[in-house]
Amino acid sequence: MFQEVSKHKTGGRAGILKTRAASVKTPFFMPVATRGAVKSLEPAEVAATGAEVLLANTYHLHLAPGENTIKKLGGLHAFTGWNGPILTDSGGFQVFSLSNIRKITEEGVVFKDPASGREVLLTPEKSMQIQLALGADIIMAFDDVTGLDPGKAKVREAEAVERTHRWLLRSIAEFKKLTAKNPKSKRPLLFGIAQGGLDKKLRAKSVEFVQSTEVDGLGIGGLSVGEGTKQMHDMLKFLAPLYDPAKTRYLMGVGEPTNMRFAIQHGIDMFDCVLPTRNARHGSLWISGDKKLNLKNGQFAADKSPIDKTCDCYTCQQGYSRAFLRHLFKMTDPLAGKLASIHNLRYLQRICEQYR
Amino acid sequence: MFQEVSKHKTGGRAGILKTRAASVKTPFFMPVATRGAVKSLEPAEVAATGAEVLLANTYHLHLAPGENTIKKLGGLHAFTGWNGPILTDSGGFQVFSLSNIRKITEEGVVFKDPASGREVLLTPEKSMQIQLALGADIIMAFDDVTGLDPGKAKVREAEAVERTHRWLLRSIAEFKKLTAKNPKSKRPLLFGIAQGGLDKKLRAKSVEFVQSTEVDGLGIGGLSVGEGTKQMHDMLKFLAPLYDPAKTRYLMGVGEPTNMRFAIQHGIDMFDCVLPTRNARHGSLWISGDKKLNLKNGQFAADKSPIDKTCDCYTCQQGYSRAFLRHLFKMTDPLAGKLASIHNLRYLQRICEQYR
Numbered sequence: 001m002f003q004e005v006s007k008h009k010t011g012g013r014a015g016i017l018k019t020r021a022a023s024v025k026t027p028f029f030m031p032v033a034t035r036g037a038v039k040s041l042e043p044a045e046v047a048a049t050g051a052e053v054l055l056a057n058t059y060h061l062h063l064a065p066g067e068n069t070i071k072k073l074g075g076l077h078a079f080t081g082w083n084g085p086i087l088t089d090s091g092g093f094q095v096f097s098l099s100n101i102r103k104i105t106e107e108g109v110v111f112k113d114p115a116s117g118r119e120v121l122l123t124p125e126k127s128m129q130i131q132l133a134l135g136a137d138i139i140m141a142f143d144d145v146t147g148l149d150p151g152k153a154k155v156r157e158a159e160a161v162e163r164t165h166r167w168l169l170r171s172i173a174e175f176k177k178l179t180a181k182n183p184k185s186k187r188p189l190l191f192g193i194a195q196g197g198l199d200k201k202l203r204a205k206s207v208e209f210v211q212s213t214e215v216d217g218l219g220i221g222g223l224s225v226g227e228g229t230k231q232m233h234d235m236l237k238f239l240a241p242l243y244d245p246a247k248t249r250y251l252m253g254v255g256e257p258t259n260m261r262f263a264i265q266h267g268i269d270m271f272d273c274v275l276p277t278r279n280a281r282h283g284s285l286w287i288s289g290d291k292k293l294n295l296k297n298g299q300f301a302a303d304k305s306p307i308d309k310t311c312d313c314y315t316c317q318q319g320y321s322r323a324f325l326r327h328l329f330k331m332t333d334p335l336a337g338k339l340a341s342i343h344n345l346r347y348l349q350r351i352c353e354q355y356r
Numbered sequence: 357m358f359q360e361v362s363k364h365k366t367g368g369r370a371g372i373l374k375t376r377a378a379s380v381k382t383p384f385f386m387p388v389a390t391r392g393a394v395k396s397l398e399p400a401e402v403a404a405t406g407a408e409v410l411l412a413n414t415y416h417l418h419l420a421p422g423e424n425t426i427k428k429l430g431g432l433h434a435f436t437g438w439n440g441p442i443l444t445d446s447g448g449f450q451v452f453s454l455s456n457i458r459k460i461t462e463e464g465v466v467f468k469d470p471a472s473g474r475e476v477l478l479t480p481e482k483s484m485q486i487q488l489a490l491g492a493d494i495i496m497a498f499d500d501v502t503g504l505d506p507g508k509a510k511v512r513e514a515e516a517v518e519r520t521h522r523w524l525l526r527s528i529a530e531f532k533k534l535t536a537k538n539p540k541s542k543r544p545l546l547f548g549i550a551q552g553g554l555d556k557k558l559r560a561k562s563v564e565f566v567q568s569t570e571v572d573g574l575g576i577g578g579l580s581v582g583e584g585t586k587q588m589h590d591m592l593k594f595l596a597p598l599y600d601p602a603k604t605r606y607l608m609g610v611g612e613p614t615n616m617r618f619a620i621q622h623g624i625d626m627f628d629c630v631l632p633t634r635n636a637r638h639g640s641l642w643i644s645g646d647k648k649l650n651l652k653n654g655q656f657a658a659d660k661s662p663i664d665k666t667c668d669c670y671t672c673q674q675g676y677s678r679a680f681l682r683h684l685f686k687m688t689d690p691l692a693g694k695l696a697s698i699h700n701l702r703y704l705q706r707i708c709e710q711y712r
Contacts, residue, residue, distance in 0.1 A: 035683065040396075040690040042674075065683050069658050073679055080680060302425050318398075323429055324436060327391065327421050334396040334690030 001189055001216045002026075002248045002269070010265035011240060014356045017217075017248050017269070019137040020186055021077070021085040022052065025356050026248065026269040029255060029348040030055040030087060031277060035064070036080040038345075039277060040338040043082040048314055049342055050349035053085045053138070055272040058130050059094035063113055063120075067133035075135025087138035087272070088131045090171075090193070091122050093221070093253075096145045104144070106163070124170040132178050136188055141171035143193040143221055157197045161206050168192045172213060191217035191250060198231055200238050207242050217248035217270075224253045224273075233262050240266040257290040257351055264355045276348055280340035283329045286347045287311070295340065300326045313346035315339040357545055357572045358382075358604045358625070366621035367596060370712045373573075373604050373625070375493040376542055377433070377441040378408065381712050382604065382625040385611060385704040386411040386443060387633060391420070392436040394701075395633060396694040399438040404670055405698055406705030409441045409494075411628040414486050415450035419469055419476075423489035431491025443494035443628070444487045446527075446549070447478050449577070449609075452501045460500070462519070480526040488534050492544055497527035499549040499577055513553045517562050524548045528569060547573035547606060554587055556594050563598050573604035573626075580609045580629075589618050596622040613646040613707055620711045632704055636696035639685045642703045643667070651696065656682045669702035671695040 001018045008014070015026045031038045031046055033054045038046050046054065056076060061067065073079045076086050092109075095101065100112040108123030127142040144167065146160040172190065179187045192210035196202030210218050220239070223232050236251070243249055248269045254260065255273020263271070279285070283296040287308040293300075295307070303322040307315060315325075320339055328336035357374045364370070371382045387394045387402055389410045394402050402410065412432060417423065429435045432442050451457065451467050458466040464479030483498040500523065502516040528546065535543045548566035552558030566574050576595070579588050592607070599605055604625045610616060611629020619627070635641070639652040643664040649656075651663070659678040663671060671681075676695055684692035 035687045035689070036680075037684060037687075037689055037691055040694070042691065042695075064686060065657060065679070069679070072658055073660055073677065079677070079683075081674070081676065301421060302428050304429055318437070320437065321429065321435070323421070323425070324392075327435075328393060330420060331391045331393075333391070333393055334693065335393055335398065337690070338396070338694075339398075 002246060004245055008265065008355060012264045012267060012355055013269070015248075015269060017189075019053075019085040019189055021083070021137045024052040024085060027264045027352045027355050028053055028270055029260070029345075029352050030270065030272040031345050032057075032272055032274045033080070033082070033086075034274075035060050036070075036076060036082075038341065039281065040334050041341060043080065045314070045338075045342060046082070046345070047084065049345040050353065051084075051345060053087060053270075054082050055087045055089065056080075056134070056136070057094055058088045058091040058127060058134070058140075059098070059122075061088075061134060062091065062122075062130050063115060067130045071133045071135070077135060085137040086135070088134055088136035088140065089252075090127045090140040090142040091130070092127070092143045092145050092193075095122055106166075108142075124167040125174040128171055128174040128178060132175075132188070138189045138191060138217070139175065140219055141168045141190065141192045141215070143167060143195060143219075145222060146195065146197060157195075157199060158202060161195050161202050164193060164195045164206065165209050168210065168213060168215075172215065189216040189248075191215055191219045191248070193219040193221040193252070195222045197222055198227060198235060200235070203235060203239060204242060207239055211242075211244040211247055215247070217250055218243070219250045219252050220268075221252050223251065224259070229259065232259065236263055236266045236268070243267050255348060257286060257348065260348065260351055264352070271348075271352075276344035277341045280344040281337035283326075283336070283340065285340055285343055295322060295326050295336075296329050297326070307340075307343050311343065311346065312350070313343045315343045358602060360601055364621065364711060368620045368623060368711055369625070371604075371625060373545075375409075375441040375545055377439070377493045380408040380441060383620045383708045383711050384409055384626055385616070385701075385708050386626065386628040387701050388413075388628055388630045389436070389438070389442075390630075391416050392426075392432060392438075394697065395637065396690050397697060399436065401670070401694075401698060402438070402701070403440065405701040406709065407440075407701060409443060409626075410438050411443045411445065412436075412490070412492070413450055414444045414447040414483060414490070414496075415454070415478075417444075417490060418447065418478075418486050419471060423486045427489045427491070433491060441493040442491070444490055444492035444496065445608075446483045446496040446498040447486070448483070448499045448501050448549075451478055462522070464498075480523040481530040484527055484530040484534060488531075488544070494545045494547060494573070495531065496575055497524045497546065497548045497571070499523060499551060499575075501578055502551065502553060513551075513555060514558060517551050517558050520549060520551045520562065521565050524566065524569060524571075528571065545572040545604075547571055547575045547604070549575040549577040549608070551578045553578055554583060554591060556591070559591060559595060560598060563595055567598075567600040567603055571603070573606055574599070575606045575608050576624075577608050579607065580612075580615070585615065588615065592619055592622045592624070599623050611704060613642060613704065616704065616707055620708070627704075627708075632700035633697045636700040637693035639682075639692070639696065641696055641699055651678060651682050651692075652685050653682070663696075663699050667699065667702065668706070669699045671699045
């Protein structure tokens with residue numbers, strides 16, 4: 001489902017990823033629509049930044065409103081009004097980072113729903129069932145994430161990789177069972193996830209294992225979880241020669257301009273990250289040269305210029321001044337976060353477009 | 357500056373109000389852009405609801421970012437991106453309702469800025485200076501509001517009316533002084549405000565006094581401040597025969613559909629109210645027949661229909677379902693408040709359009 005179109009002299013590549021919802025150009029960045037919507041933005045506003053694919057969180061949507069409600073309403077696309085491809089994560093990352101984990105077994109993970117207090121079991125099979133019920137176009141296998149808990153270190157990391165691989169095989173089996181009746185053109189894509197932390201041997205093993213299965217793409221999980229930039233870049237450099245040209249490569253959770261450029265130049269096709277929108281809602285914006293400015297600063301109080309004179313985003317083109325945006329931020333008007341989100345999302349899309 | 361176009365058999369009228377920014381049809385409803393922006397909405401989104409005139413709050417803008425900053429930035433229109441007429445209130449209402457009043461004298465009102473703690477003096481002259489610096493197209497005279505403090509009752513009410521009249525004369529004098537050099541076509545309009553609470557004698561006296569001055573319009577203040585619907589309607593009925601056809605009549609702070617219909621049928625041309633947008637942000641929406649629904653209710657969790665099938669607002673036309681909007685409300689996504697605000701604002705504009 002991935003077609004390489006051109007290779008960059010830098011080592012990166014441009015291509016086309018065919019999904020059932022649409023064919024989209026790579027490399028691309030997916031804005032995070034945690035609960036089905038990118039906070040404070042309408043689907044058309046997200047699309048206007050150049051985004052073609054959204055990421056939605058399985059974990060959050062499972063808890064509310066629930067995949068059954070969304071299925072009844074016609075799936076995520078009909079529910080949210082976003083017609084392009086949607087990728088759902090497996091829920092693994094959120095389970096590990098956000099909830100009170102009760103128990104991890106070979107079967108899956110039992111966690112406590114923070115809202116209701118009830119115990120919820122998430123397994124590879126359950127994750128496939130939820131993602132398919134949501135109607136995602138790109139589905140992620142359920143993985144065992146350890147990157148967030150470096151204390152458990154080496155042994156746990158090796159175990160987690162092994163378990164991630166076993167869970168991948170169970171994810172694939174369940175996915176095939178549930179999509180057996182779909183005509184091929186109506187089948188979502190399935191991506192596996194390679195783990196291994198900062199251990200190169202484990203990483204290589206994991207990437208090779210994932211690529212040896214029938215998955216359409218390779219997610220690289222467990223990076224951008226607190227390690228240094230140099231460590232992340234080292235790992236991306238190390239992994240670059242190992243990629244299978246036929247599989248799409250998705251660097252999960254990365255969305256900082258410098259890291260994105262480096263990753264694209266080392267063969268990565270896809271990104272997602274909450275950073276551009278979360279930062280934007282706090283007034284932190286990227287301007288040319290990957291510099292940052294914080295619009296809440298007093299120095300912008302009477303600044304008539306747009307966020308970035310060279311920017312082609314809606315917010316800058318519309319002529320909203322730094323002074324007005326700063327005022328909106330000071331007044332906690334959600335319009336500030338929206339207009340700033342548009343700017344940051346467009347900033348990342350422009351980076352991707354430079355490599356297509 | 358007001359031209360009557362037609363009279364309704366109900367007693368109301370349709371007309372055209374000429375301001376320096378644009379000529380607009382009456383009756384109309386002004387969305388409240390407290391700090392220069394209607395919360396969570398872009399100017400173009402506000403305009404798309406049919407709104408032609410915005411109300412901004414002198415009190416809030418004086419405190420932040422300050423009229424000098426706004427003037428430096430080219431005035432409210434350039435600052436906010438709203439090109440249509442802008443009405444600014446006098447600041448009187450907010451001073452009385454929001455702040456710690458330190459002292460009311462014949463000179464004006466000393467209040468404490470809740471943010472900085474500093475003491476600020478607002479006088480009729482100061483109010484004119486601020487509103488003209490902001491660049492408003494319709495300016496309100498500074499008034500003494502008592503409606504909020506029924507405990508002080510009769511004597512204070514009569515005093516307040518007298519003071520409001522004296523402050524009106526000072527407002528007019530200051531306004532004339534400051535706009536003396538403006539060519540007539542570039543001069544903002546000035547409206548006076550009639551007070552008098554629920555005392556018909558005082559009200560009649562106040563309306564007559566305001567209309568006897570050179571003001572372009574008559575604001576009716578101190579209603580919709582907690583009195584019953586019947587009392588408000590009684591007063592509007594009582595005042596209807598007293599209006600001067602040449603002056604625009606502005607019922608301040610009223611924006612409930614039933615009250616608006618009643619008021620239009622009794623000669624009112626203009627309205628403003630925070631109700632449609634504030635209610636919307638809490639999920640409370642008007643649907644045909646002036647009924648209300650609260651989108652946060654569980655009954656809408658799987659409801660595919662739009663807020664109101666008969667509604668022509670952007671939100672309903674775009675196909676956003678009650679289920680999705682409810683989900684956004686539950687997730688506290690500001691997009692919910694925005695889409696709901698659009699619906700409620702359009703609801704009130706449609707009422708006005710029916711009478712034009």
